[in-house]
Amino acid sequence: MKFGGTSVATPESRLLAARKVVDAVERGYAPVVVVSAIGRKGEPYATDTLLSLLTDVDPLVDYDLREMDLMLCCGEIMSTCIFAQTLKSLGQPASAMTGGQAGLITDDAHGNARIIEVRPHDVLRLVEKGRVPVVCGFQGRSDSKDGAVYGEITTLGRGGSDTTASALGAALKAESIEIYTDVDGVKTADPSIVENAPTLGKMTYNEVAEIAHQGAKVLHPRAAQIALKYGIPLWVKSTFTEEVGTEIVSDKEFPGRRVTGVTHTGKLVYLHIEVSSEAEKRVIEHQVYRLMADNKVNLFMVNTHENSFSFAVPRKQLPKVKEILDGLVIPVAEGGRVSKTFLVQVGRAKSMETTAQEQMLSGLGPIEKCQVDLTENCTIVSLIAHEFLQQPGIFRRVVEALNRGAIKMIQTSDSLLSVSVLVPESDAERAVSLLHAEFELSGER
Amino acid sequence: MQSQTTFETMRGISAVDAQKGFSLIVVRGLGDDRERLSEALETVKVAGLSADFLKLGKAQFSFLVKEEDQQPAVDALTAAGFEASHHRSKAVIKVSSPNVRDESGLMARICEIVLASGATIYNVGDMHDCVQVVVQSEKSEATCEALRGHMV
Numbered sequence: 001m002k003f004g005g006t007s008v009a010t011p012e013s014r015l016l017a018a019r020k021v022v023d024a025v026e027r028g029y030a031p032v033v034v035v036s037a038i039g040r041k042g043e044p045y046a047t048d049t050l051l052s053l054l055t056d057v058d059p060l061v062d063y064d065l066r067e068m069d070l071m072l073c074c075g076e077i078m079s080t081c082i083f084a085q086t087l088k089s090l091g092q093p094a095s096a097m098t099g100g101q102a103g104l105i106t107d108d109a110h111g112n113a114r115i116i117e118v119r120p121h122d123v124l125r126l127v128e129k130g131r132v133p134v135v136c137g138f139q140g141r142s143d144s145k146d147g148a149v150y151g152e153i154t155t156l157g158r159g160g161s162d163t164t165a166s167a168l169g170a171a172l173k174a175e176s177i178e179i180y181t182d183v184d185g186v187k188t189a190d191p192s193i194v195e196n197a198p199t200l201g202k203m204t205y206n207e208v209a210e211i212a213h214q215g216a217k218v219l220h221p222r223a224a225q226i227a228l229k230y231g232i233p234l235w236v237k238s239t240f241t242e243e244v245g246t247e248i249v250s251d252k253e254f255p256g257r258r259v260t261g262v263t264h265t266g267k268l269v270y271l272h273i274e275v276s277s278e279a280e281k282r283v284i285e286h287q288v289y290r291l292m293a294d295n296k297v298n299l300f301m302v303n304t305h306e307n308s309f310s311f312a313v314p315r316k317q318l319p320k321v322k323e324i325l326d327g328l329v330i331p332v333a334e335g336g337r338v339s340k341t342f343l344v345q346v347g348r349a350k351s352m353e354t355t356a357q358e359q360m361l362s363g364l365g366p367i368e369k370c371q372v373d374l375t376e377n378c379t380i381v382s383l384i385a386h387e388f389l390q391q392p393g394i395f396r397r398v399v400e401a402l403n404r405g406a407i408k409m410i411q412t413s414d415s416l417l418s419v420s421v422l423v424p425e426s427d428a429e430r431a432v433s434l435l436h437a438e439f440e441l442s443g444e445r
Numbered sequence: 446m447q448s449q450t451t452f453e454t455m456r457g458i459s460a461v462d463a464q465k466g467f468s469l470i471v472v473r474g475l476g477d478d479r480e481r482l483s484e485a486l487e488t489v490k491v492a493g494l495s496a497d498f499l500k501l502g503k504a505q506f507s508f509l510v511k512e513e514d515q516q517p518a519v520d521a522l523t524a525a526g527f528e529a530s531h532h533r534s535k536a537v538i539k540v541s542s543p544n545v546r547d548e549s550g551l552m553a554r555i556c557e558i559v560l561a562s563g564a565t566i567y568n569v570g571d572m573h574d575c576v577q578v579v580v581q582s583e584k585s586e587a588t589c590e591a592l593r594g595h596m597v
Contacts, residue, residue, distance in 0.1 A: 213573035292553035299552040302569040393490035415572040
């Protein structure tokens, strides 16, 4: 049973959560609890708040990822102690455990560690004693190396507590993994946009992983992938209601053709680069992707045409992208000699970097400007479906629905499980509503 | 170098395979009129075809069909007054790479490797456990090999 930040945010919510645990014990189960840090962004003990304590020391001094992990772990440690104490106040013996104590062994990638192994002996020992183990989500411990006796505390990255719950569930061969949150299951759309968005009664691991991949904040794909791999039923339920929630099962257990939901994600900037010849475009494209990869820039909606290529990047990475690309000089060789030199300019206005490069290169022959056009404030709206998208006419319905709302489609992409459209951020909510209506998702699910 | 995992799916590229036998259909002369795009997609639908890997461009769009469907697609679009052409021998490379959006720079690295292998990228799509890249068939094996060279 995993309880997210809002489920453990207040004494009242913790009591509701703890009663669900006690109820499970009374029904004859031996629950193992995983909790997130208390509250969400901006709240005193939330993960982001703890991180800001570190960054606020001096924003100009980089922090060590190792220390970051130590700092972030405090949130979950406090949360497990308080939750265990809440269980005790209801008469249920319980013990708080760190991720490492619960046997979650990870690799050594601080900030985004992967679980290598789960050694749940101490968890089982507590269960056998009739205690409820309350385990810190989002964290683990790396194995010792480089002569150190003990390993390091690590954190699992985005969606880490869900991943902890799935991994422990798999290691303990749990009957089910229950993820408790503040909504009563996985919805067909964000209920703050589509008020009547129904809760899905059942869906597959692939559907939930994809809906999360495309932006729904329900369950991290890693958690779904582990549950799928180990064949454990997964539930998404509300801490605050007695609704049955969403059951997540395999494709075999829930076949059929259906639209699952509509999501939106990310604050993105779309970059479009035109080059006069296809051969030269290849050279520039290759160089740009290499630099984006080396500098760990995330790309979305990668697209290429004969004389142009384009992609979106997260808005927060735009300064880095500008720093990499603006004023970049790309020589193009022909027959072993440089035949042309391109100077990259990001945006319509010439920056100081570009002007300086232009002056320096002026004696070296012809310089061609390679302009990067920016479309700022975009987001991706996606339709998620199961065995549905390979039918004739799906894209037409998406295009028509968005046309009806006069919503500009900047770019599209699709896969077996989703159709995505890049739209202006200001139109995202309308786009979600229009697609939700077009595919009649408000009915009984 | 980060160590890798066996409990969770490995980060990075964990498998690569290619499926050949696709054609790229390009429809030009649409202007900026999204109604025309919608009409063209209706034509594709009436022809009983699914427009996969749809990509918008300046006054044009393209999509992928199975090779056996390329002529019916072009015929239907031409009959409906659209300027359509087909470009055969395309392959879809499936690069298994879970949670690509959490692995900063991985999508760019995949594109870089594909281009370095000599292939042209026609389209890229991603889902929670893989990235799909459309390239020319004759380059697909070399591209797969290049990508496998970066497998974890």
